[in-house]
Amino acid sequence: MTAAPALTEQSVPHLPKGVRLRYDEARGQWLLMGPERLFKLDAIGVEILRRCDGDRDLSVLVAELAESFQADPATVERDVRAFLTEFVTRGMVKLA
């Protein structure tokens, strides 16, 4: 059984110690790096993870992204939840 992370509007995501978001100059791409783990990110993934700063909660994060991408907040929220759930399950993002 998968332990589903409890992601709510008040969840405050952050990158735990040992997880780093960085731009890889040699290959021209953004990466999320963890112990023996490497994820290539698209532009939206980078914008989500940049905002996982232990400060913004999910509702703020979604509102900002909807604003900057001029997108429907409900759609953005669905995508962000799916994205974060995946990375929380992998231990690459923590919730407070």
Next chain:
Amino acid sequence: MSLPRTEIPAPLGLLAELTHRCPLHCPYCSNPVELERRSGELDTGTWTRVLSEAAALGVLQVHLSGGEPTARRDLEEIVAHCADVGLYSNLITAGVNLSRERLAALADAGLDHVQLSIQGPEAATNDLVAGLTGAFDQKMALAGHVRDLGLPLTVNSVIHRHNIDQVQQVIELALRLGAHRLEIAHAQYYGWALRNRAALMPRRAQVEAAMATLEAARSELKGRLVIDAVVPDYYASLPKPCMGGWGLRSLNVTPAGKVLPCHAAETIPGLSFETVRDRPLAEIWYEGAAFQAFRGTDWMAEPCRSCERREVDWGGCRCQALAIAGDAGKTDPACHKSPHHAELLALAEADSDRAPADFAYRGFATAKADA
């Protein structure tokens, strides 16, 4: 024929073997049987230069290993340099003789991750295999310090006849220690482990039971503990893509500065290895003869050459092909298509049926008498 430079990818990972010195004596150690002495080790300035060159070449993650890397007094400087040049640093440690204060200093220097080896899930097995009384207790204390400092922890355990029936306890221990990840690696039978194969080889039924235990735990613990485990070659039917392909994903720098495509590559006769003392890392990666020798698919003979998996497993492990088939250019005998496949299985079954042999413990004295 070798790959043109434009078709060679930049490496992702670097295994930095900082020293061969180690307080443990594990009989399957991946270090060569001829260990490098302290007097032959690279100095701090050379290591920091190599790490800068690695970052410029495209390396993202550095595994600070050994031997025991904390035996180097300059480890803090090396870790700090990794952070300065943007390399993700992973300390691969036996967890012995590493104080809380020193670990805190390494964390302050920018260490990203700790990988702690255990030789068994309790003191008796652990200390027997490690060849050091009290090692288990020190490891448990270190795991506590890692957790207190908020560093992510991987527990790594090499599995063989003496601990394979304890895999469930290893999983429980990893959870108790707060590990984020558990790596179960079957002993790889080259160098020290080849010498100890009769003492280490598990039975096929034991391997299958352990794999089933791990598979069940992997799905049950999803989201809590990442479990990475690999089927051992001797009981496999398909070879593993050793190192993700020779000279395609990662490289290894030995304590003396030799640059290898894999940590066991020195067992292959006829290959010559260049050192970072003589040549920039990037030139060795792209042009070094040892890297070009088995890179890509042009070196392959049948049955690899026409195989649909040739760019999946890259012909498997060159060192195992040498050890069993007698030629590093042949198909890895772990593959069911190899004419030596049955021989590999027969070797494993014969060894696992023997009465347990004594360990030839890893050490300088065992390899050379001039210690």
